[in-house]
Amino acid sequence: MKFEKRDVILITGLLLFMVGLLPFMAPLYAVLIVSLMYFGVKFYVGRRTKLIQRDIGLEGLCMDCGSKIVNKKCPHCDISDKE
Template sequence: MKFERRDLLLIVGLLLFMIGLIPFMAPVYAVVIVTIMYFVIKVFVGKRRKSIQKDVGAGICMECGSKLLDMKCTSCDQPSS
């Protein structure tokens, strides 16, 4: 989990969420909840990014959008019979 620029937006959003929780619970609990939310979101996004990277592989075809295998489209580069 490395820090990226978009994490700043996540942190600001979670801080605002924490401020919204403070009237309903103790500030310590709000901080704990927001901290747990931050790490859960980071893990979810990391796993999702890995699955997308695995699906895309070498890239996608600009014509049909299918996955490229050996730099050839599985749909467009088929010999038409």
């Protein structure tokens, strides 16, 4: 989990959420809840990013059909061009 620019927005939002929780519970519990939310969001985003990168692959997507590029060729578009 590395720190990115958009984490500043996440931290700011969670701090405001914590301020909203303070009238209803002890500050320790509010900090605990916000900390769990931060790590939960970071874990979820990290897993989704890995899943998307696995689906896309290292070479990217075809701009015509959207399938994954293998060996710098689209398996669908390059076959249809030959026929």
